[in-house]
Amino acid sequence: MLNVIELSSHASIKLDLAGLPEGVRRLLVLATAVPQVKDTGRKQGSKNKLEKIGEDALDFMRGAPAALHFLGEATLALVQFFKGKAQYRKSDLFLILQDVGPSALPIVTLISFLVGLILAYMGAVQLQQFGAQIFIADLVGIGMVREMAGLMTGIIMAGRSGAAFAAQLGTMQVNEEIDALKTLGISPMEYLVLPRMLALIMMVPLLTLYGSIVGMIAGMVIAVSAFDVTVFEYYNQTIRALDMRQVFVGLSKATVYGVLIAYSGCLRGMQCGRSASAVGEATTSAVVTSIVLIVLAASILTIVFQALGI
Amino acid sequence: MNEAAKNISPARAHITLSDITMAYGDFIIQRDLSFDINHEDIFIIMGGSGCGKSTLLKHLIGLMAPAKGDIDYDGINFWKSTPEEQDKLKHRFGVLFQSGALWSSQTLAENVALSIVEYTDLNTKQISEVVSYKLALVGLAGYEDFYPSEISGGMQKRAGLARAMALDPEILFFDEPSAGLDPISARRLDELILELRDSLKTTVVVVTHELASIFDIGNNSVFLDGETKTMIATGDPNKLRTDCPDEKVREFLNRGKI
Numbered sequence: 001m002l003n004v005i006e007l008s009s010h011a012s013i014k015l016d017l018a019g020l021p022e023g024v025r026r027l028l029v030l031a032t033a034v035p036q037v038k039d040t041g042r043k044q045g046s047k048n049k050l051e052k053i054g055e056d057a058l059d060f061m062r063g064a065p066a067a068l069h070f071l072g073e074a075t076l077a078l079v080q081f082f083k084g085k086a087q088y089r090k091s092d093l094f095l096i097l098q099d100v101g102p103s104a105l106p107i108v109t110l111i112s113f114l115v116g117l118i119l120a121y122m123g124a125v126q127l128q129q130f131g132a133q134i135f136i137a138d139l140v141g142i143g144m145v146r147e148m149a150g151l152m153t154g155i156i157m158a159g160r161s162g163a164a165f166a167a168q169l170g171t172m173q174v175n176e177e178i179d180a181l182k183t184l185g186i187s188p189m190e191y192l193v194l195p196r197m198l199a200l201i202m203m204v205p206l207l208t209l210y211g212s213i214v215g216m217i218a219g220m221v222i223a224v225s226a227f228d229v230t231v232f233e234y235y236n237q238t239i240r241a242l243d244m245r246q247v248f249v250g251l252s253k254a255t256v257y258g259v260l261i262a263y264s265g266c267l268r269g270m271q272c273g274r275s276a277s278a279v280g281e282a283t284t285s286a287v288v289t290s291i292v293l294i295v296l297a298a299s300i301l302t303i304v305f306q307a308l309g310i
Numbered sequence: 311m312n313e314a315a316k317n318i319s320p321a322r323a324h325i326t327l328s329d330i331t332m333a334y335g336d337f338i339i340q341r342d343l344s345f346d347i348n349h350e351d352i353f354i355i356m357g358g359s360g361c362g363k364s365t366l367l368k369h370l371i372g373l374m375a376p377a378k379g380d381i382d383y384d385g386i387n388f389w390k391s392t393p394e395e396q397d398k399l400k401h402r403f404g405v406l407f408q409s410g411a412l413w414s415s416q417t418l419a420e421n422v423a424l425s426i427v428e429y430t431d432l433n434t435k436q437i438s439e440v441v442s443y444k445l446a447l448v449g450l451a452g453y454e455d456f457y458p459s460e461i462s463g464g465m466q467k468r469a470g471l472a473r474a475m476a477l478d479p480e481i482l483f484f485d486e487p488s489a490g491l492d493p494i495s496a497r498r499l500d501e502l503i504l505e506l507r508d509s510l511k512t513t514v515v516v517v518t519h520e521l522a523s524i525f526d527i528g529n530n531s532v533f534l535d536g537e538t539k540t541m542i543a544t545g546d547p548n549k550l551r552t553d554c555p556d557e558k559v560r561e562f563l564n565r566g567k568i
Contacts, residue, residue, distance in 0.1 A: 087428060092415075171414075172413075172414075175409065175414065176407045176408070176409065176411040177413050177414065179368075179373055179407065179411065180405070180407060180411040180412075180413070180473075181413075182372070182373060183371050183372065183373065183403060183405045184400065184424070184425050184428070185396075185397040185398075185400040185401055185429075186424075186425075186428060
């Protein structure tokens with residue numbers, strides 16, 4: 001019926017509704033009472049696959065200035081912190097530190113132990129062919145300290161804390177809580193993002209150190225139980241294999257990962273739209289962005305350290 | 311009713327909008343908005359749903375920059391000032407958001423105290439006294455240690471108001487204050503707004519479509535039209551109800567019956 005009404009008004013034909021039942025007529029009057037909005041400003045998505053890919057790429061590029069802007073503001077907030085002038089609550093920082101650090105110990109222990117076990121077992125099977133089982137200690141030690149502990153901890157924390165930050169900040173965005181902070185002249189970067197960034201910068205390296213030790217213990221368990229290596233031999237060999245360079249590389253990578261996770265989580269949270277599904281999207285995006293950035297950073301840093309001879 | 315709202319002193323502009331255009335990118339929401347909000351006005355921003363009232367409020371509280379035009383506070387151009395000057399101006403506002411927008415991880419007392427802690431030199435005991443007083447003003451005495459999720463929507467709104475009043479601001483902004491409140495609470499809120507204006511000389515800007523409140527407390531207003539995307543009336547809502555030349559405005563203010 002509505003289509004008929006629209007067609008007839010376009011063709012300037014007068015429509016007589018008298019033949020319709022009373023109820024239908026009244027509903028039609030109601031439905032046509034408010035004129036249809038012509039320009040809602042919403043763009044129509046294109047149907048062509050190729051065009052869609054192009055548009056997605058353009059959208060991605062358009063997101064770049066915002067991401068850089070956020071990076072700049074985050075750096076400024078850090079500078080304010082070191083000047084002692086940042087506006088944030090110390091109690092918030094301690095709460096986040098606890099959430100990010102000690103609460104993550106169980107899962108970091110589990111995964112580091114598993115990774116250590118896997119490294120040890122797979123390496124040992126090959127090394128055994130040359131009677132070189134003792135080098136399990138080197139493999140696990142250097143592998144965990146230099147690369148694996150940081151990478152695994154980074155991915156765990158991306159899922160755990162990166163997602164949490166995005167969800168917290170995203171929900172605050174939906175509830176206008178961040179707007180409320182802005183109207184008081186309090187910078188959301190200093191009040192919300194800074195404590196989260198500091199917490200991850202402090203905790204990820206510590207968790208990585210802890211994860212390395214757990215991984216090496218796992219390696220020892222395998223070596224001692226299945227490959228005829230004594231505890232003392234394993235310990236000695238590990239000490240000989242590791243030096244400060246490996247520790248430095250591992251911890252610097254871990255610090256970088258911490259920064260990247262905080263950056264991604266907070267960026268996606270602050271960019272969140274104003275609905276429940278937007279919070280879900282923000283959380284997913286935070287985890288994916290964190291992991292992509294971690295992998296990129298790992299590759300770049302590996303090349304850099306290689307070039308520096310560390 | 312409105313007799314008490316008559317200003318004795320001559321009207322001085324507190325906020326002046328000149329040629330404001332509000333837009334999201336290319337999509338224009340409202341254009342050519344020029345009006346004054348005077349000192350000690352209770353100024354109503356009204357219009358149909360979706361015409362841009364809350365967006366206008368966002369422009370007035372420093373959350374969104376206008377696409378074109380100037381907003382002056384006692385002569386100071388807000389959007390042409392430095393961020394530090396803008397911050398100083400923002401301390402003179404108090405804002406009540408539509409759903410209260412209380413920080414959900416903090417108690418009511420912490421919510422109200424935040425701006426006092428950041429921007430004054432009061433000690434802890436003094437702050438807690440001020441906080442209790444502000445909460446008592448809105449009828450929430452005793453709820454200091456409750457979290458926002460533990461109280462009802464109406465109570466959250468009242469807590470939001472206490473927070474907006476924490477620094478005794480010169481200008482209070484309300485976004486749909488009576489939405490979700492029962493009639494008695496809405497009336498009490500109106501009385502509180504009148505009291506704030508009369509005793510503290512606060513200028514109040516209210517976005518609302520609650521007709522009873524508009525007539526009870528409003529002494530100046532602007533009507534935004536969603537179709538022509540501009541303002542079509544300004545002035546005392548009680549006079550607009552009968553004398554406005556534009557039929558849309560009279561229809562709105564008489565709830566559809568002219």
